[in-house]
Amino acid sequence: MDLTILIISLAKIAVVLTVLFTCVAYVVWLERKVAGRIQNRWGPHRTGPFGLLQPAADFLKALFKEDFTPAQVQRPIYFLAPFLAMTLALMSIAVIPFGENVTIAGRTIFFEITDLNIGLLYIFAVTSLGVYGIALAGWSSGSKYSLMGGLRSSAQMISYELGLGFAVVGVLILSGTLSLRGIVNAQSGFWFGIIPKWYIWPQFVGFLVYLTAAFAETNRTPFDLPEAEGELVGGFHTEYSSLKFAMFFTAEYTNMITVACLATLLFFGGWMAPLPWAWVQHVPALVLLGMAALMTRTALRTYRLERRKSYFAVPGLAGIVGLIGLAFLHPVFAAVAAPMFWFASKVFVFLFLYIWVRWSVPRFRYDQLMHLGWKVLLPVAAANILITGLVVAL
Amino acid sequence: MDKVLFLIFAGIAVGAAANLLRSRHPIHSALSLIGVMGALAVLYLLLGAEFIAAVQVIVYAGAIMVLFVFTIMLLNAGAEVPTSGSMLARYLGIPLLALLLLQLVRLLLGQYPPDQASSFGTFVGPTEKIGRLLFTQYLLPFEVTSVLILVAVMGAVVLAGRKP
Amino acid sequence: MASVSTPPPGAKTMVLNMGPQHPSTHGVLRLVLELDGETVVRCEPHIGYLHTGIEKTAEAKGWWQAITLTDRIDYLCPLTNNLCYVLAVEKLLGLEPPPRAQWLRVLLNELTRLNSHLVWLGTHAMDLGAFTVLLYAFREREDILNMFETVSGQRMMTSYFRVGGLALEPPLDFFGRVRKFISYFPSKIDDYEALLTKNRIWIGRTKGVGYISADDGIALGLTGPCLRAVGVDWDLRKTNPYSSYDKFDFKVPVRTEGDVYARYLVRMDEMRESTKIIAQALEGMPEGPVNADAPHIVLPERERMKTEMEALIYHFKIVTEGFRVPPGEVYQAVESPRGQSAYYVVSDGTTHPFRMYVRAPSFANLQALPKMVEGRLIADVVAVVGSIDIVLGEVDR
Numbered sequence: 001m002d003l004t005i006l007i008i009s010l011a012k013i014a015v016v017l018t019v020l021f022t023c024v025a026y027v028v029w030l031e032r033k034v035a036g037r038i039q040n041r042w043g044p045h046r047t048g049p050f051g052l053l054q055p056a057a058d059f060l061k062a063l064f065k066e067d068f069t070p071a072q073v074q075r076p077i078y079f080l081a082p083f084l085a086m087t088l089a090l091m092s093i094a095v096i097p098f099g100e101n102v103t104i105a106g107r108t109i110f111f112e113i114t115d116l117n118i119g120l121l122y123i124f125a126v127t128s129l130g131v132y133g134i135a136l137a138g139w140s141s142g143s144k145y146s147l148m149g150g151l152r153s154s155a156q157m158i159s160y161e162l163g164l165g166f167a168v169v170g171v172l173i174l175s176g177t178l179s180l181r182g183i184v185n186a187q188s189g190f191w192f193g194i195i196p197k198w199y200i201w202p203q204f205v206g207f208l209v210y211l212t213a214a215f216a217e218t219n220r221t222p223f224d225l226p227e228a229e230g231e232l233v234g235g236f237h238t239e240y241s242s243l244k245f246a247m248f249f250t251a252e253y254t255n256m257i258t259v260a261c262l263a264t265l266l267f268f269g270g271w272m273a274p275l276p277w278a279w280v281q282h283v284p285a286l287v288l289l290g291m292a293a294l295m296t297r298t299a300l301r302t303y304r305l306e307r308r309k310s311y312f313a314v315p316g317l318a319g320i321v322g323l324i325g326l327a328f329l330h331p332v333f334a335a336v337a338a339p340m341f342w343f344a345s346k347v348f349v350f351l352f353l354y355i356w357v358r359w360s361v362p363r364f365r366y367d368q369l370m371h372l373g374w375k376v377l378l379p380v381a382a383a384n385i386l387i388t389g390l391v392v393a394l
Numbered sequence: 395m396d397k398v399l400f401l402i403f404a405g406i407a408v409g410a411a412a413n414l415l416r417s418r419h420p421i422h423s424a425l426s427l428i429g430v431m432g433a434l435a436v437l438y439l440l441l442g443a444e445f446i447a448a449v450q451v452i453v454y455a456g457a458i459m460v461l462f463v464f465t466i467m468l469l470n471a472g473a474e475v476p477t478s479g480s481m482l483a484r485y486l487g488i489p490l491l492a493l494l495l496l497q498l499v500r501l502l503l504g505q506y507p508p509d510q511a512s513s514f515g516t517f518v519g520p521t522e523k524i525g526r527l528l529f530t531q532y533l534l535p536f537e538v539t540s541v542l543i544l545v546a547v548m549g550a551v552v553l554a555g556r557k558p
Numbered sequence: 559m560a561s562v563s564t565p566p567p568g569a570k571t572m573v574l575n576m577g578p579q580h581p582s583t584h585g586v587l588r589l590v591l592e593l594d595g596e597t598v599v600r601c602e603p604h605i606g607y608l609h610t611g612i613e614k615t616a617e618a619k620g621w622w623q624a625i626t627l628t629d630r631i632d633y634l635c636p637l638t639n640n641l642c643y644v645l646a647v648e649k650l651l652g653l654e655p656p657p658r659a660q661w662l663r664v665l666l667n668e669l670t671r672l673n674s675h676l677v678w679l680g681t682h683a684m685d686l687g688a689f690t691v692l693l694y695a696f697r698e699r700e701d702i703l704n705m706f707e708t709v710s711g712q713r714m715m716t717s718y719f720r721v722g723g724l725a726l727e728p729p730l731d732f733f734g735r736v737r738k739f740i741s742y743f744p745s746k747i748d749d750y751e752a753l754l755t756k757n758r759i760w761i762g763r764t765k766g767v768g769y770i771s772a773d774d775g776i777a778l779g780l781t782g783p784c785l786r787a788v789g790v791d792w793d794l795r796k797t798n799p800y801s802s803y804d805k806f807d808f809k810v811p812v813r814t815e816g817d818v819y820a821r822y823l824v825r826m827d828e829m830r831e832s833t834k835i836i837a838q839a840l841e842g843m844p845e846g847p848v849n850a851d852a853p854h855i856v857l858p859e860r861e862r863m864k865t866e867m868e869a870l871i872y873h874f875k876i877v878t879e880g881f882r883v884p885p886g887e888v889y890q891a892v893e894s895p896r897g898q899s900a901y902y903v904v905s906d907g908t909t910h911p912f913r914m915y916v917r918a919p920s921f922a923n924l925q926a927l928p929k930m931v932e933g934r935l936i937a938d939v940v941a942v943v944g945s946i947d948i949v950l951g952e953v954d955r
Contacts, residue, residue, distance in 0.1 A: 039693035077421065118521060121448035125435075128456025132428070135460070139421065139467045144574050147467065148596070148936075154464050158457065178521055221687055222759050225937075362759050363687025365937045366596060 012113050013094075020093055024253045025055030031355050038359045049299060049311045062246035070239050072142035081140060082240065082247035085133025089251035089258070092126040095119040096261045097181045099271050099339035111340065112181070119180040120172070123262065124165060127217065131157040133251065134219075138236035149235025152225050152366060159373035160216035160223075166381030167210035170203045170388040171266050184270035193276055198269040205384045207267045209377050214259040216373065219252065221358040225366055260350035261343075268346050271339030281334055284341040288325030292318040400440055407433035420466045424459060431455040445521045571599055574936070578607045582685045582940045585950035587924075589939065596936050601928040605921075608954040616914040620880035621647055622721055624911060628901075629715040631916060632952040634677050637663075637670040637706075638894040640719040643914075645800055646890035646903045647721045650883050653852055657844040659723040660802040665736065665839035666709070666718065667801075667892075668832040672743070673702045674895035674947075675825050675832075679750060682822070682944035686763050691753055698746050701739055708732050721881075722856040723849030737840060740833050747829055755826070764819035768930040768942035771816060778929065779922035782897025783828065784946055787821040789814035794893040801892075805842075808835050818945040825947075828895075855881045880909035896920050896947055916955055920948040 029044065029051065036043025044051030069078070099111035116122050131154055138150015172178065175186035189197045200207050216223035225235075232238070237248045264270055273280050299314030327333045328341075364372070410429030417423045431454045438447035528536050574591045577583035586607035592600040612631055616624040628643045629636035641663055648655065655663075680695035703713040709728045710718035718725050754760045770780070775788040785792055793810040795803040811827035813820040849856045857876055858869035875881075885907040891900035897919030904913040923946045930942045 035689075039690050040697055041693065074421070077425070116444065118444045118448050121445070121452070121521075125448050125451035125456060128452050128460075131456075131460055132463070135463055135467065136421075136425075139463075144572065151464065151467060154460055154467075158460055161456070176522075224687070359690050360753070361688060361757065362683065362754070362763060364759055365763055365935060367935060368759075368762050 009113065016093060016113055017090065020090070020254065020257070021250075023257055024250055025059070027253050027257065027351055028058065028249075029054050030351065031358075034352065034355045035359045038356070049308075049314045050302070059246070062243055062249075065242040067242035067244065070142065073239065074140035074142065077136050077140035078239075079244075081133050081137035082244040082251075084136065085130065085251040086247040086254070088126055088130045088133060089254040092123045092258045093254070093261075095122050095180060096258070096265070097184065097270065098343055099336070101181075102336050115179060115181050118178045120168065120178045120183070120266075123258070124161070127255070127258075128157075128161055130251075130255065133248075134236045137240065137248070141236070141239035143239050145232045146236050146238045149232045149238070152232075153219065153236060156216055156219075156223065156225060156369060156373075159370060160213045160377075163209055163213035163373055163377035163381055164217055166378060166385060167206045167213060168266055169381075169385045170206040171199050173385070173388050173392055174199060174202060180265050180270075184265055184272070187269040188272060190276045196269055196272060196274055196276075198267060198272070200267040203267060203384070203388070205380060206388075207263075209381045209384065210263060210267070212372075213377060214263065215354070215357070216369070218255045218259055218354075220256065220354060222361045222364050223369060224363060225369060256351065256354055257347070260347045260354070263350050264343060264346040270346075271343040273338070273342055281338060282328075284334070284338055285325045285328035287341075287345075288321050288328065292322035292325060295321065396440060400437065403433045403436045403440070407437070421463065424462045424466060427462070428455050428459050431459065445524055570594065576939070578604075583943060584681060584948055587943070587948065587950055587953075589927075589943075591936065591939065593936060598931050598934055598936060598939060601931050601939065603924055603927055605924070605950075605953050608950045610951070610955065612955050613914055613916060616911050618910065620909050621883055621911065622876070622880065624914065625719065625721075626715070626717045629717050630951065631918070631955055632674075632894065632896070632899070632920070632949045633714055634674040634949055635670045635895050636714060636716045637666045637718060638674075638892060638899060640717060641667055641801065642890055642892040642894075642899055642901050643903075644719045644721050645892065646888050646901045647883060649888045649890055650886055650903065650905055651721070651852075651855065653722050653850055653855065655723045655850050656847050657802065658846045659848045659850075661839050661843050662724060662728065662848065663719060663801050664803060664806065665836055665843075666706075668835045668839070669702050669705060669736070671832045671895045672829055673699055673706075675829050676702070678825065678895075678944075678947040682941075682947070683754060685940045685944045686760070688753065688760070691750060694746070694750060694753075698743060701735075705732065705735055705739070708735065720849070720856065722852050723847070727848050733840060733843070736836060740836050740840075743833055744830060747826065747833075751826060755823075761819065763937075763941055764822060764945070765815075765817060767818045767934065767938050768945060769815075769817045770926055770930050774929055775816070775926065778926045780897070780926055781919050781922060782894070783821055783824045784897065784923050784926070786810065786812045787824045788816035794891055794898060798891065800890075806835050806838050808838075818941050821945045821947075882907060882909055891917070894919055896949065896952070897923060899952075916952075918952040918955060920946075920950075920952040921955075924948050924953055 032054065033043040033051065044054040047053040047057045094113040095116050097110075097112040097115065101110055134153040134157075135150045138146045138148070138153065141147070171183060175183045177183060177186070187196070187198050191197055195201070219225075237245055240248060273283075295318035296315045299311045299318070303311040324337075328337065407430050410426045410433065414423045414426035414430065417426060431450060435447040435450040435455070438444075438450060572593045574593050575588070576591055577588040578586040583589065588604040588607065590602045590604060591598050610630065612627050616627050619627065625640055625643060628639040631639050676695040676699040680692035680699075683689075683691035683695075706716050706718075707713050709732055710716040710725065770778075770784075770788060772788045772790055775785055776790065780788070781792070789812060791810060791812045794800070795808075796810055808831045809827075811824045811831065813824055853868070853872050855876070858866075858873050862869040863873055883905040885905055887902070887904040889900060889902045891898050893899075898917065899919050900917035902913075902915040902917065903911055906912040927942060927946065930946075931939045934942075
């Protein structure tokens with residue numbers, strides 16, 4: 001029995017990590033593509049159709065770059081830091097539930113690696129350790145720019161962790177559990193038969209605070225001060241190159257996915273469908289079939305412009321997407337996969353929001369960031385807890 | 395399985411603690427201390443005390459030790475030069491330490507005989523129960539502690555704000 | 559006073575070397591900063607990393623060969639430098655170019671101002687983290703550079719103005735292109751402003767940052783938008799009109815706050831005013847030749863050389879020997895996008911300049927940097943360097 005659990009767990013970890021790495025790779029692709037369209041250019045489009053092979057090219061590039069170690073680094077810690085950053089970033093995905101549990105042939109399938117009673121606390125614990133990767137990288141590089149980047153990020157992450165933690169307390173009061181699955185299950189149902197009972201409505205203030213703090217926690221514009229290239233060159237990763245740099249990069253995007261998942265779970269009802277009516281269950285099939293059609297059409301159009309054979313691979317991909325869409329018409333498949341579809345769609349919206357904001361606004365100054373964290377977000381979050389507590393108690 | 399995990403993490407905790415004492419560089423000592431905290435958290439988890447484990451990591455490793463590391467980085471403290479030490483410590487230190495440890499083991503065994511020791515996973519402390527106890531039975535100590543921390547914070551602000 | 563680079567032992571401050579390789583020092587500016595935490599205690603600009611010796615080189619060139627050197631002084635506004643130099647030489651010669659040439663010079667100068675301000679806007683915004691503005695600004699700059707290419711054959715090193723007029727009559731579709739450009743450009747300025755002007759983060763990063771008073775500004779020799787942002791209404795196009803600027807109707811934007819945000823607003827308004835000047839220049843463009851009637855100075859047309867002996871002889875003389883300029887010295891200033899750009903040219907009566915001195919606005923404006931950043935945060939240094947809009951080629955010459 002013990003061995004079966006172990007094997008199943010290991011298999012789950014392998015699957016989740018593979019999916020996660022693929023997602024990270026394609027979030028980078030998405031970021032470059034969206035940034036390109038926002039900025040009136042194409043983004044990657046030479047490596048494979050629509051630049052779809054760009055992640056592979058990026059990885060190979062990082063792999064073949066010279067791994068340069070400056071002379072003045074503090075050796076063991078300098079090498080430890082990127083591993084720490086990436087490992088901690090990957091660890092937090094362990095408790096994220098991706099879909100509803102289903103029972104097939106007497107066996108219950110859990111769509112997560114493990115369901116901890118304290119899932120949310122676990123995530124906070126792991127992210128609170130994430131600061132070490134950056135702080136130690138900054139310190140051990142032996143460069144002033146890195147040091148300042150490391151110091152800034154330590155201060156920033158400590159400050160915003162408080163806001164982040166306070167922001168979700170409202171959700172915890174309402175749901176009465178720390179288990180992420182429990183929190184999502186508490187959000188099932190509809191008000192007036194149409195408005196989903198998601199915590200975004202009663203906890204709108206908490207959501208805004210969470211969103212802002214999450215931007216800061218993932219070090220993205222407008223809070224990307226630890227790596228503000230305008231001032232600190234590269235910030236904490238100035239002295240890192242090759243795969244060590246790629247590890248920081250992976251960690252950053254993994255964190256982005258984690259906070260997007262968390263926002264979905266805490267405030268947007270996780271894998272719940274957004275509308276109560278029966279026809280909603282056909283939406284995934286429609287969306288996927290539409291996507292397949294769109295992909296085929298765009299690929300053929302682009303082929304006419306660019307005359308590159310690689311675009312013929314896209315209709316194949318579209319075929320797979322379309323098949324998955326057709327599979328949704330089967331009730332058993334739909335029961336298993338529809339929750340994952342909704343979850344993935346919501347996460348995608350958040351990721352898009354992150355990218356959108358990054359390419360639209362300038363960067364805060366360090367003191368303004370601290371001011372916002374301590375004097376605005378924290379009091380607002382505290383007031384939110386107070387009011388939520390009062391309302392629940394009455 | 396549980397025993398193996400216990401031994402691994404207990405070993406890590408003790409090893410990291412030894413390294414903490416041995417290291418010459420403050421950053422290495424701080425990192426060892428984080429290792430001790432992490433290993434302890436896992437031990438709590440094995441006992442079933444999930445909340446304590448999470449708090450251990452969030453508060454000690456994630457906040458307090460970050461401040462330690464922050465301070466060390468800010469002061470840019472370098473490796474320390476070992477002092478020659480006193481004769482007393484050199485010759486009596488290890489025997490006295492061993493004596494102390496033996497005494498501790500004897501006391502613990504006397505109070506909690508092996509057959510009464512809590513086994514793995516039995517020490518279940520759901521978060522909800524802890525919260526309820528904190529805000530009912532232990533409300534006074536809880537509030538006093540928070541006032542104490544507030545006073546300490548104010549003291550720190552006053553001291554830091556004073557112009558030299 | 560001890561140098562910043564070697565603080566006294568036991569100092570609590572840290573010395574940070576910013577540049578010459580740094581993403582936000584706009585080329586090869588090197589700033590040695592003495593920091594207390596993140597606060598700048600002292601700032602010392604070190605220049606000279608882009609020194610090219612253009613002033614000295616000019617002494618070895620003929621009067622009309624030196625025009626190509628002036629492009630390279632401030633590579634973001636080559637036509638302004640071309641203009642200033644040829645105006646100085648024309649003044650020595652007592653030569654007046656025909657109205658059409660003057661109008662075209664004004665038109666191209668204002669396009670150059672737009673070109674320069676667009677680069678400033680893009681890089682300034684990017685330094686503060688707003689990447690997208692850079693690509694928007696460069697999209698419009700591309701159109702301007704294409705127009706420069708249409709008239710001169712070069713995108714950046716135009717060398718289009720000549721002593722006595724222009725190198726060539728602009729090709730026919732040039733005016734249509736300019737007309738199209740100014741019809742949509744104001745809406746693009748609205749786009750940039752939509753991204754920045756009312757953005758809370760942008761205001762937070764720029765308002766009250768890098769303040770300088772009007773007295774300090776004048777004492778340190780500030781000119782251009784930096785001076786107009788401290789409340790001094792001084793624009794050479796109005797106060798010392800040249801090249802028929804007095805015949806154009808435009809406003810000089812002035813603000814009094816003296817901070818980074820004021821400099822930003824002044825330049826944004828200047829872009830709108832420049833568009834108006836270009837529209838007026840297009841409208842009132844006089845007909846006629848683009849070169850003065852001075853055969854010993856202006857190269858003859860290609861066709862005339864094939865039929866007229868005199869034209870061929872003048873061509874041969876100008877190209878091999880150059881033309882002579884009567885002895886004397888002259889100081890000619892123009893309003894470049896960065897401020898007062900001036901050429902002091904001395905002639906000893908030969909075919910070469912005896913001395914050419916360039917009063918570079920970036921050089922003078924850079925002097926004010928320590929005054930603006932000392933006591934402020936390191937992130938403000940980036941904002942201020944961006945706002946004074948230096949071009950290192952011009953600082954070091």
